[in-house]
Amino acid sequence: MLPKLSLKYNIFTSIALNNLERNSAGSLAATSYALKDNIVTRDAPTTCSSKILANYVSPFESTVSRLLTEEGSQLVGKTNMDEFGMGNSSLNSHFGPTLNPLYEQKSDIVDLREREFWIRGEKITQDITFEKQDTGSYMHRKYLVPEVKSDYEIDPEMRIVGGSSGGSAAAVAADLVDYAIGTDTGGSVRLPSCYTSIFGFKPSYGRISRWGLIPYAQSLDTVGIMSKNIKLIRKVFSILDKHDSSDPTSISEENRIYDDKLDSVIKIGIPAEMSLDGLDSEVKEKWRNLLKRLLEIPNFNLFLISLPSLSKSLPAYYTLVTSEASSNLARYDGIRYGYRTGEYRSLEPEFAKTRSEGFGAEVKRRIILGSYSLSSYGYNSHFMNATNVRSKLIQEFNSILKGPHMLNKHCNPNGLDFILCPTATSLPPLVSQYQKITPVESYMNDMLTVPFSLAGLPAINIPLGRSIGFQLAGQLGHDYKVLKLAQMMDELHIR
Amino acid sequence: MLKIGLEIHAQLKSSRKLFSLSKNTTSLLDVHPNTTTSFFDVSLPGTQPKLNKEPLLLALKTALALNCSISEVSTFDRKHYFYGDQPLGYQITQHYQPIARNGYLNLTKYDLPKEKTIRIEQIQIEQDTGRTLYKEKGRSYVDFNRSNIPLIEMVTKPDFSSVEEVRAFIKKFQQTLVNLGVCTGELETGAIRVDVNLSVDNNSRIEIKNLPTTSAIVAAIRYEYKRQCRLIEKGEPITEVETRGWDGKKTQKLRSKEDAIDYRYMPDPELPAIRLKVKDIVPKIRATLPPSVDEQLQEVLQKYDIKLRDANILLADNELMDYYKELYNKCVQSGVPNPINWLTHELLGSLSKSNMAFEKSVLEVDKFVELLVALQDGLMTKTNGKLLLMHLINNPQDQKVPIPQLLDEFDLTKTDETELLDQVTDKVMFENPSVVEQIMGGKPKKLNYLIGLCMRASEGKFDPKLIEDKLKEKLSILPNTTKT
Numbered sequence: 001m002l003p004k005l006s007l008k009y010n011i012f013t014s015i016a017l018n019n020l021e022r023n024s025a026g027s028l029a030a031t032s033y034a035l036k037d038n039i040v041t042r043d044a045p046t047t048c049s050s051k052i053l054a055n056y057v058s059p060f061e062s063t064v065s066r067l068l069t070e071e072g073s074q075l076v077g078k079t080n081m082d083e084f085g086m087g088n089s090s091l092n093s094h095f096g097p098t099l100n101p102l103y104e105q106k107s108d109i110v111d112l113r114e115r116e117f118w119i120r121g122e123k124i125t126q127d128i129t130f131e132k133q134d135t136g137s138y139m140h141r142k143y144l145v146p147e148v149k150s151d152y153e154i155d156p157e158m159r160i161v162g163g164s165s166g167g168s169a170a171a172v173a174a175d176l177v178d179y180a181i182g183t184d185t186g187g188s189v190r191l192p193s194c195y196t197s198i199f200g201f202k203p204s205y206g207r208i209s210r211w212g213l214i215p216y217a218q219s220l221d222t223v224g225i226m227s228k229n230i231k232l233i234r235k236v237f238s239i240l241d242k243h244d245s246s247d248p249t250s251i252s253e254e255n256r257i258y259d260d261k262l263d264s265v266i267k268i269g270i271p272a273e274m275s276l277d278g279l280d281s282e283v284k285e286k287w288r289n290l291l292k293r294l295l296e297i298p299n300f301n302l303f304l305i306s307l308p309s310l311s312k313s314l315p316a317y318y319t320l321v322t323s324e325a326s327s328n329l330a331r332y333d334g335i336r337y338g339y340r341t342g343e344y345r346s347l348e349p350e351f352a353k354t355r356s357e358g359f360g361a362e363v364k365r366r367i368i369l370g371s372y373s374l375s376s377y378g379y380n381s382h383f384m385n386a387t388n389v390r391s392k393l394i395q396e397f398n399s400i401l402k403g404p405h406m407l408n409k410h411c412n413p414n415g416l417d418f419i420l421c422p423t424a425t426s427l428p429p430l431v432s433q434y435q436k437i438t439p440v441e442s443y444m445n446d447m448l449t450v451p452f453s454l455a456g457l458p459a460i461n462i463p464l465g466r467s468i469g470f471q472l473a474g475q476l477g478h479d480y481k482v483l484k485l486a487q488m489m490d491e492l493h494i495r
Numbered sequence: 496m497l498k499i500g501l502e503i504h505a506q507l508k509s510s511r512k513l514f515s516l517s518k519n520t521t522s523l524l525d526v527h528p529n530t531t532t533s534f535f536d537v538s539l540p541g542t543q544p545k546l547n548k549e550p551l552l553l554a555l556k557t558a559l560a561l562n563c564s565i566s567e568v569s570t571f572d573r574k575h576y577f578y579g580d581q582p583l584g585y586q587i588t589q590h591y592q593p594i595a596r597n598g599y600l601n602l603t604k605y606d607l608p609k610e611k612t613i614r615i616e617q618i619q620i621e622q623d624t625g626r627t628l629y630k631e632k633g634r635s636y637v638d639f640n641r642s643n644i645p646l647i648e649m650v651t652k653p654d655f656s657s658v659e660e661v662r663a664f665i666k667k668f669q670q671t672l673v674n675l676g677v678c679t680g681e682l683e684t685g686a687i688r689v690d691v692n693l694s695v696d697n698n699s700r701i702e703i704k705n706l707p708t709t710s711a712i713v714a715a716i717r718y719e720y721k722r723q724c725r726l727i728e729k730g731e732p733i734t735e736v737e738t739r740g741w742d743g744k745k746t747q748k749l750r751s752k753e754d755a756i757d758y759r760y761m762p763d764p765e766l767p768a769i770r771l772k773v774k775d776i777v778p779k780i781r782a783t784l785p786p787s788v789d790e791q792l793q794e795v796l797q798k799y800d801i802k803l804r805d806a807n808i809l810l811a812d813n814e815l816m817d818y819y820k821e822l823y824n825k826c827v828q829s830g831v832p833n834p835i836n837w838l839t840h841e842l843l844g845s846l847s848k849s850n851m852a853f854e855k856s857v858l859e860v861d862k863f864v865e866l867l868v869a870l871q872d873g874l875m876t877k878t879n880g881k882l883l884l885m886h887l888i889n890n891p892q893d894q895k896v897p898i899p900q901l902l903d904e905f906d907l908t909k910t911d912e913t914e915l916l917d918q919v920t921d922k923v924m925f926e927n928p929s930v931v932e933q934i935m936g937g938k939p940k941k942l943n944y945l946i947g948l949c950m951r952a953s954e955g956k957f958d959p960k961l962i963e964d965k966l967k968e969k970l971s972i973l974p975n976t977t978k979t
Contacts, residue, residue, distance in 0.1 A: 040541040053540065060534055062541060214540040219764035248545050249765050324764050327573055330584020331538040335637065351577060374575070374759035383761070 002076065002176050003144060007108040009099045009161075010146055011170045012077040013037045014044045015112070017142035026072025027239065031232070033068060034171040034180040037078040038085060039223070040212040041065050042119055043141055044075075048214055049093035050083045052332045052339045052358030057117060062212020063244050064181060064223055071239055076177055079167025080146075083360045084329065085183060085216040088191050088445045089434055090166025092362045096148035100161040100428060101174040102196055102467060107153055110146035117141050159428040159467065162192030165226070169196040172226050179227035179236055185216050186317055187423075187449025189224030193461040194423035194469035199486065200226045201233050203479050204406060205456030206251040208237075209244030217324035218249070220317075220453050230487045233460075237483065251477075255406055260480035262417070262488075268294070269305040269400060269416040274448055280426035286468050287422055293494050303416060305400055309393040310451055316393075317450040318443055319373050319386035325363075326370030332358065365439060394455045397475075406477025418485060421448055423461045423469040458482045462489055497720055499661055500653035500692040503668060504646050505678045506623060506685075507553045512536065513622050513645035514544035514587065514766075521623075521644050521679070521686060528628075528638035536643045538582035544766055546571075550645035551769065553677040554594055554620050555780055557647055560671055560787070561615050563598030565773050571620075571763040576756055580625035580637045588621035588648070590760045594769065600671070605792050605803060606663040613664055614652040621646050653692065658716050665689060665709055670788045670810050680811070682708050691716060695723040698732045704749065705740045715741040722746065791816075799823060801835045808839050818855055825864045831871050834863070837884075845885045858887055862894045869898045878955040879907040907955070916957060920965050923948045934970060942966060 006012050012034070020043065023029065040046045040058035047053045065075065082092040090098040099105050118138035161170050165182025169192035172180045182189040184202040193200025201224055208223040215221055223240065225233045244250045270291070279287060294300045334340030334354035341357050344350035359367070373382035398405060402415035424445060434442065452459040452473045459473035460482055472489070474482040506521045517533040520526045535542040558565055570592045573585040598615035623644040628636040649668075655661050669687060672678035679686045689712055691703040703719060706712045719739070726732055738755075739746040750756075786794070788810060795806045795816075809816045819838055826834045842863070846853055866887070870880045883901060887894055893901060902908045923945055924931050933941045942963070949962045 046540070048540075056540070058539065058541065060539075060541075211543060212541040215765075217764070246545065247543055248767060323761060326759075327575060327585060327761055330575060330577070331540075331582060333577065333579075333584065335579055336537050336582060337539070349577070351579075371759060374761050375757050376759075379760070 003112055005101065005174050005176065006144075006146065007110060007112065008105045009101050009170055009174065010080055010096050010110045010148075011098055011101075011167045011174065011176065013047055013049055013080050013093075013095050013145065013167070014115075015077040015144040016044060016075060017114070017144065018043070018140075022074055023070060023072035026070060028068065028236070029072035031072075031178040032074040032076050033236075034077055034079045034168055034177045035065060035075055036081055036165050036168050036180070036182045038081060038183060038214045038216075039064055039078075039181065040214065041075070041078070044078050044143055045117075046078065046214065047094070048084045049081045049095055050359065050363070051094045052334075052355070053214075053337075054094060054339060056338055057119065058212070060212070063209035063246065064212065064240055067239055067242070068181075068236075077143075077171075079165070079171055079180065079182075081167055082164035082188075083363050084214070084325070085164040085185055085188055085221075086325065086362050086366050088163045088187065088442065089160040090163040090170075090192065091160065091431070091434065092163075092360055094360065095146050096152075097154070097431070098161050098163075098166040098170055099154065099431070100159050100195060100467075101170050103155070103158050105155050105158055108149065109152035109154065110148050112144040113147050115143055115145050154431050156430070156432060158431045160195065160431055160434050162195035162424075162428060164188040164192075165200075165224070166192045168226050169193055169198060169200065172196070172198050172228060175228075178229070179225060179232050182224045182226050183213060183216075184222050184224040184449075184453065185220045185321060186453045187446045189222075189226060190423050190449050190459060190461040190469075190471060191445065193226050194463070195428040195467050197463040197466055197469065198226055198228050198461075199230050199233055199463065199490075200224060200461040200469075201237065201483065201486075202452070202459050203237065203241070204251070204458045204476050206249045207256070207458075207477075207479060208240045209242070209247045209250050211244055211246040215324075215328045217321040218328070219324060220321065220456075222453075222456075230483070230490050234480075234483045234487070237479065241479070251406065255477070257406055257477040258480060259478075260484045262481060262484060265299050265301055266418070266485065267301050267303060267402070267416045268418045268420050269303050271310060271419060271421055272304055272306050273310040274421040274451075278425050279422060282427055282465075283422055283425060283468055286464050287470070290464060290470060290494055293492060297492075302420075305416070305419075307393070307396045307400070307451070309389055309396050312389045313393055313451045313454055314443065314447055316386040316389035317446070317454055318369070319382050320390065320454075322366045322370035323373045323383050323386075324370070326367045326374065329359070329363070329367055334358070362439065390454050393451060397455045397457065401475040403475050404477075405475060417474065417481070419452075419473045421471050423448060423471045427467050460486045462486050464494060496696055497656055498653045498694045498697070499655035499716065501649075501651045501655070501661065501664065502690040502692065503649045503651075503665075504623075504688040505557075505649070505672055505680075506687075507550045507645040507647060507677055508679060509547065509549040509553055509645055511547050511549065512643040513550050513620070514546060515643055516547075517643070519644050520640055526640055528636070528640060530640065532639040532642065536582070537639050538584075544587065544763075546766065546769070547645075550620065551594075552780070553645070553675075554618065554647050555776075556675050556784060557649075557672065557677055558595035558598065558618050559777065559781055560675055560784060561595075561598040561600055561618065561649070563595035563615060563618055565595050565771060565777060566592060566769075567773055568592060568768050568770055569594045569620075570768045571766040573761045573763055575759045575761075578624070578627075579635065580627045580639075580642070582625060582639060582642055586622055586624065587763060587766070589619035591762065592768075593617045593619035600664065600667060601789070602660065602663050602667060603789050605789060605807075606667055607659065611654075611660060613654045613660075616650045616652055618647055618649050621648055653694070658713050661691070661716060662709060662713055665712065666807075667788065670807075673811060673813065674785055674788050674791065676785075676813065693719055695720060696727060696732070698723070698727075699734055699736050701733065701736070701746075702738045703741055703746055704738060705742075711741055711743070715746055718744075719746050799835065800833065805835050805839045808843070812853065814855055815853055818853075818860065821860045822863055825860060826867060829864055829868050829871075831864070831867045834867055837863075837867060841881055841884055842888075845881070845888055849885070849889055851888065857891075858884075859894055862887065865898050869902070873958075874899065875902055875907050876955050876958050878950065878959075882955070883907060915953070916961065916965050919949050919953050919957075920962065920969060923952060924966070924969065931970070942970075 038048045080098040120138045168180035168182040173196035189200040333351035339358040341354045403411045458479040461469040515533040515535040572590040575585040595618040602611045625639040625642040669680040673680040737751045738749045
């Protein structure tokens with residue numbers, strides 16, 4: 001079933017064909033999972049869905065995949081995504097688009113080809129990896145990769161799966177795995193979870209190690225967990241929620257909060273800026289139902305709140321992520337690894353041609369935007385302005401949330417426990433419709449997820465009907481409380 | 496009027512690199528390329544930097560020795576540019592909040608005829624790049640062993656007004672780093688790299704790069720100063736900031752202000768700030784610093800009664816200094832005069848002739864003392880003493896053999912056999928009648944020439960003084976008109 005669905009929905013960038021030995025005594029022994037293809041593993045290529053890393057095999061393992069393997073979970077494949085995480089549709093991939101399994105797709109859009117490579121020790125070279133070795137000391141790895149059909153057709157009613165962790169969301173939604181690992185920089189776990197009606201949890205910034213996560217924008221990147229089963233999300237989170245000395249932004253052990261006890265009266269804030277205007281009718285109806293149901297419960301208190309900086313958070317977010325991305329992607333020059341054009345003219349160094357050919361259009365657009373924001377012309381007016389908006393937004397969150405804040409221990413005894421808002425303003429757009437809009441219009445889909453990313457807060461998408469979901473967020477560090485309340489709301493069965 | 500400021504990069508001698516755990520092999524040139532590189536050093540996707548504390552400590556020691564104030568908070572920034580040996584596409588440096596600021600270094604009577612203070616603007620910690628090697632045409636190789644080695648960059652105020660001051664500062668800076676044990680101090684290996692900022696009569700500032708040695712620095716400044724003076728005389732002073740390179744003979748334009756690189760500095764989004772409790776740690780670090788270069792010079796000059804030149808040689812190498820002190824003390828105990836010349840001239844000279852570097856182990860101190868005692872006791876001539884020294888450093892196994900036995904073995908024992916001396920001097924005088932005539936005719940200094948010939952003819956067996964006396968005796972000229 002897994003390859004069959006992948007032909008239609010193009011969920012994976014690589015599907016593992018080896019049955020690797022597993023720890024059957026681990027706490028996740030009976031589970032299978034999919035891993036977003038921007039997290040490095042030794043047993044499969046890691047491509048970020050980009051031509052520039054199309055054949056790249058990492059010589060080391062990410063902390064996330066190592067911890068999951070240690071607990072016996074089975075990795076079935078690496079999932080397709082928007083190139084380097086840049087997008088919210090999963091249409092921007094070198095391996096072709098990922099489609100939304102909630103909607104019918106009649107014909108196949110890709111073929112699957114078998115590939116293989118060999119690994120040994122810590123040394124990885126193109127020769128060792130992709131050309132057959134005589135010696136038996138190399139480990140053989142076989143996998144399937146998608147190849148886009150030249151004349152594929154997407155059904156007219158097909159809607160986008162969301163992104164950038166679209167492949168991970170689709171793998172869960174299509175019941176191919178028990179859970180999937182995605183990454184969330186500005187909503188990349190929550191939005192596709194919303195569009196595919198699953199839970200998608202983005203923990204507090206710094207809680208899950210980023211060692212082995214190929215960065216898009218490090219000050220915002222987080223590893224997230226997606227599943228139909230909220231209890232499994234909690235279980236997987238408790239395994240990944242560990243300090244890692246390899247990651248300089250990993251939260252220290254003493255600062256981690258494990259408490260999940262909810263107060264007898266739960267105060268939930270509803271940001272006016274995120275809930276009233278601009279919601280499509282389907283979303284508005286579900287939203288109204290949810291709020292009504294919550295008001296019926298005596299120990300839930302709802303408050304309408306206002307965070308003035310929310311209106312500026314989307315432009316601030318795009319300024320910061322593109323700046324960091326332009327810096328992070330500077331290393332892909334074809335000299336040490338990845339795609340290299342092999343030809344150049346005297347006018348243009350080889351790395352320039354390599355980068356022109358190796359990156360997709362959206363990635364190049366964001367590198368240019370970011371380079372401008374960091375230039376001597378744009379630094380103060382763009383980068384510093386955006387940094388200031390971010391600081392102000394964090395202050396506003398701190399002033400309304402109860403806390404204590406995980407790092408600065410800021411407390412507000414009369415503050416709120418949670419913030420609740422829709423994850424997306426509308427149903428996922430039709431693929432045909434999405435392909436017509438401008439890049440800037442497409443950035444608007446991140447409006448409701450970005451603020452929590454800028455502040456590093458834990459947030460989860462709670463599915464509520466087909467391709468509709470709501471976000472529950474808490475103060476920095478209160479991840480277990482967010483998961484606990486999400487579970488309680490799930491048990492209310494408002495669908 | 497000439498105004499100069501310096502930007503000096505120095506590699507720190509930490510055991511590990513700046514942000515990874517690979518070995519720092521900075522001072523070793525014979526390490527095979529790309530063998531001391533970790534995943535981070537070649538910027539593999541998904542790796543992250545982690546600051547090691549040792550380079551930070553070495554930078555703090557340097558900052559204190561240069562009288563800087565240490566920042567409570569300093570941060571790391573990314574400086575972007577593309578180059579084959581820059582694996583990240585940016586260098587991690589400290590642009591906005593450097594580790595230390597506002598220092599100075601005094602050039603004293605030991606450095607310059609007239610004392611001067613050079614102010615230091617700031618010191619920052621940063622990564623070194625890899626090295627590009629051009630071996631054949633149209634192809635370059637990159638060695639990432641140097642990638643991510645810790646550097647400090649020190650920027651002075653434009654306080655220099657002469658080449659002599661620049662030269663004295665560089666020497667003093669090198670000595671200071673060596674004295675602290677934070678850097679090898681060598682320009683030749685690239686452990687220290689100097690860029691010069693220069694302006695004449697307050698015209699635009701010129702930066703000169705690619706200056707591999709002190710003599711290149713001096714020559715480039717002189718060249719650039721003359722070039723600009725000529726332009727000023729012509730009424731066409733330079734009006735634009737530009738960067739120039741040194742090709743060994745002249746400075747050449749590399750780039751002007753228009754095509755200056757925009758480095759797009761950005762605060763590093765994942766490296767935490769360095770937060771220091773300055774009041775606590777500064778006294779603790781200060782307590783670990785050795786006496787300053789000036790204090791040590793003063794002590795050495797007074798205690799050992801040696802020349803400034805020799806004191807500077809000792810100060811450039813901690814091991815050599817310790818070696819000298821031990822040698823000196825043992826010589827004093829054995830009644831041998833100050834061995835400084837034997838160390839700085841003969842031993843270091845022999846080593847450089849043999850293409851060897853000084854290490855304590857090249858000659859055991861006790862063996863050196865034994866040789867000097869034997870010399871003092873008249874067992875050999877000074878010439879043969881030098882030969883034996885050269886032999887001992889090139890044949891370390893013979894350092895176990897007692898000196899008298901070696902003298903016998905190589906027939907180097909000083910002899911005073913009058914008969915042989917007579918024969919040699921007679922022969923030389925006979926073969927050089929015109930020289931003899933010149934000496935007799937009132938050119939007594941020519942006697943040295945004959946002494947040299949006699950030494951050679953007797954293979955150094957006779958003391959020169961003996962030969963001199965014998966020749967004088969035969970020539971019947973007055974003593975004390977010549978000097979050996």
